[in-house]
Amino acid sequence: MAIDNFLDLLAYGKPRPNKFTIFMGNQIKKARLESGLSQEELAARIYKRRATVSDIENGKGEVDTSTFALLSHILDKPLGYFYPRYLYQEITQEDLTPLENELLINFREIWDEHLQSVAINQVKSLSEFNPIETLQESLDLTKSEKEIDDDLQTLFEKRHKKTKPKIDK
Numbered sequence: 200m201a202i203d204n205f206l207d208l209l210a211y212g213k214p215r216p217n218k219f220t221i222f223m224g225n226q227i228k229k230a231r232l233e234s235g236l237s238q239e240e241l242a243a244r245i246y247k248r249r250a251t252v253s254d255i256e257n258g259k260g261e262v263d264t265s266t267f268a269l270l271s272h273i274l275d276k277p278l279g280y281f282y283p284r285y286l287y288q289e290i291t292q293e294d295l296t297p298l299e300n301e302l303l304i305n306f307r308e309i310w311d312e313h314l315q316s317v318a319i320n321q322v323k324s325l326s327e328f329n330p331i332e333t334l335q336e337s338l339d340l341t342k343s344e345k346e347i348d349d350d351l352q353t354l355f356e357k358r359h360k361k362t363k364p365k366i367d368k
Contacts, residue, residue: 201323215258215259215260215261216257216258216259217258219283220259220260220261221257221258222258222282222283223255223258223261223262223282224257224258224259224260226276226280226281227255227262227270227274227281228256230270230274230275230276230280231252231256231274233274234274234275236254236258236273236274241273241274244269244273245266245270246266246269247266250325268279284340302322306318308317
């Protein structure tokens with residue numbers, strides 16, 4: 200997705216309330232009500248004023264990163280809950296193939312976060328690998344090498360003819 204399209208989906212730089220801030224505000228309000236909290240109680244827990252919570256819920260305010268993390272924890276919702284589905288891809292257990300499930304199970308067995316990052320980078324590299332493109336590049340290279348070999352052979356043959364001693368009969 201192009202950056203301009205992504206920024207448009209986020210309504211980045213557009214006045215508030217906008218499509219994105221309204222959606223997020225509605226989700227925060229919905230989660231707050233499910234948790235049985237008033238705006239005043241939620242405000243105290245996230246270290247904000249009640250008016251700030253009201254502005255956020257009405258799409259007039261945006262949430263900073265630390266407040267977003269607090270909201271997620273206090274309201275017991277994953278971060279993705281607060282974002283419109285068009286901004287991320289959510290995969291459920293039912294969406295996984297047996298091989299994907301096996302990959303996930305083995306990934307969770309990696310004991311070190313650094314090694315998990317290495318594994319992710321390897322999988323990303325494999326996902327970007329295009330065997331057809333690699334084969335085409337290899338064929339192009341082979342073709343170029345063949346042309347160079349042919350040119351060298353021709354050059355050697357010409358050179359050989361020039362340096363070949365003439366035999367008088």
